[in-house]
Amino acid sequence: MDNRFAVILAAGQGTRMKSSLYKVLHPVCGKPMVQHVLDHVSKLDLAKIVTVVGHGAEIVKSELGDVSEYALQSEQLGTAHAVMQAASYLENEEGTTIVICGDTPLITPDTLNSLLTHHQETNAMATILTAKADDPTGYGRIVRNEMGTVEKIVEHKDATELERGIPEINTGTYCFDNKELFKALSNVSNDNVQGEYYLPDVIEILQKEGKIVSAYQTASFDETLGVNDRIALSQAEKIMKQRINKEHMRNGVSLIDPDHTYISADAVIGRDTVIYPGTMIIGETVIGENCIIGPNSEIKNCTVQNETTIRQSVAHDSHIGNSVAIGPFAHIRPSSTISDEVKIGNFVEIKKSTMGKGSKASHLSYIGDAEVGADVNLGCGSITVNYDGKNKFLTKIEDGAFIGCNSNLVAPVTIGKGAYVAAGSTVTNDVPEKALSVARSRQVNKENYVDRLNNKNS
Ligand code: UD1
Ligand code: CA
Secondary structure (H helix, E strand, O other), rough: OEEEEEEEOOOOOHHHOOOOOOOOHOEEEEEEHHHHHHHHHHHHOOEEEEEEEEEEEHHHHHHHHHOOOOEEEEOOOOHHHHOOHHHHHHOOOOOOOEEEOOOOOOOOOHHHHHHHHHHHHHOOOOEEEEEEEEEEEEEEOEOOOOOEEEEEEOOOHHOOOHHHHHOOEEEEEEEEHHHHHHHHHHHOOOOOOOOOOOOOHHHHHHHHHEEEEEEEEOOOOOOOOOOOHHHHHHHHHHHHHHHHHHHHHHHHOEEOOHHHEEEEEEEEEOOEEEEEEOEEEEEEEOOOOOOOOOOOOOOOOOOOOOOEEEOEEEEEEEEEEEEOEEOOOOOOOOOOOOOOOOOOEEEEEOOOOEEEOOOOEEEEEEEEEEEEOOEEEEOOOEEOOOOOOOOOOOEOOOOOOOOEOOOEOOEEEEEEOOOOOOOOOOOOEEEEOOOEEOOOOOOOOOOOHHHHHHHHHH
């Protein structure tokens, strides 16, 4: 196999998005579209990937990291001009170069491989990935001669009425013989309606030189959608969502209502897990087997082990163990570790805390900056008072401790192993192992007080 390279075009502003976020950074299923493109391209066996950046260059570079090299296009003079910026990395290389747009997040590695194979089999100097569109408006059209050979690509804005009737579109993805590409680029002019240097013009240049130019038509237009505006963005989201959800279902995950289940492209979910509607699984979340998630839950960047239930709840950046029951209406905030067999019930918030194995906070609690041991019972309304208005302090609750209902644990404070805290206590000092702490005023019952009061008033 010859050397293979890729150029990703990602320098445009994306005016039609009407956004302060650069177009290629708009997320599709939670991941910037250019990241999808890079991830797909990275699956091919390539010697070099060069991403052409311009608008928001630094942000795009830091998003994508060092999987790619970067060429700067400081002025956006068109797609041919963009590819030319990669010359310093590529122009002397022998091999095949894929060029792909950063705004086509749905093109799969399989299709790119088929494109490469077609390119090789037809001994072409250039191969265009094309598709038939029901509504080709806005796309470049593939103009073929009577023999069916590709002659050129004409941009929608430059096309005649007759050409606009052509349903076959340029997806913006191509394979080129690398040397021929860079030679042809220097002959591209900007003599067109938009005054831009069009990459598609390379096709006509090579064709006129008598080089073999071919086209590989993919059956799925959906895959080739170019995202130029928010309408296309929502279409891309829908298609990507269906693709991701089907893949999970094929792998043994039950989605009760896939149309209302949102799973990020990078999430991993184990077999026999059931996901109920209204659930969003965001970022790099890993969920184990036999879990029940949802309805209406949001889980972001979490690891959840097996046999765990999370109902109507939110969990971010946390680790959740095996056979845990969370919800309904619980909030697990970042940097929390919820160990095996823990129960977190309704209206409980956990922040930056560890809950040891088998511990329970079943109702109406706030546990922040706390280390809770194993088999601890946090009664209804237990609160860690972790903040004095300036600083946060740690609460330690050791194994087997029992915190009575409606208790305030004023941090820094430690509740020793097996200790009891009486209901309604406000604990400000450490409680030793196995002690009972009662930190509230004693009850006083005034006998017949009401009668006395009534007699006084009559
Ligand atoms: C382009 C193609 C069109 C094709 C369509 C497929 C050209 C001239 N037209 O049109 O034939 O049907 O894609 O989706 O190529 N970019 C740069 N620098 C520039 C200009 C663009 O990096 O100077 C990048 C953009 O960030 C974008 C990509 O190239 O990711 C495509 O540019 P865009 O303006 O979206 O081209 P289209 O009008 O969609
Ligand atoms: Ca586009």
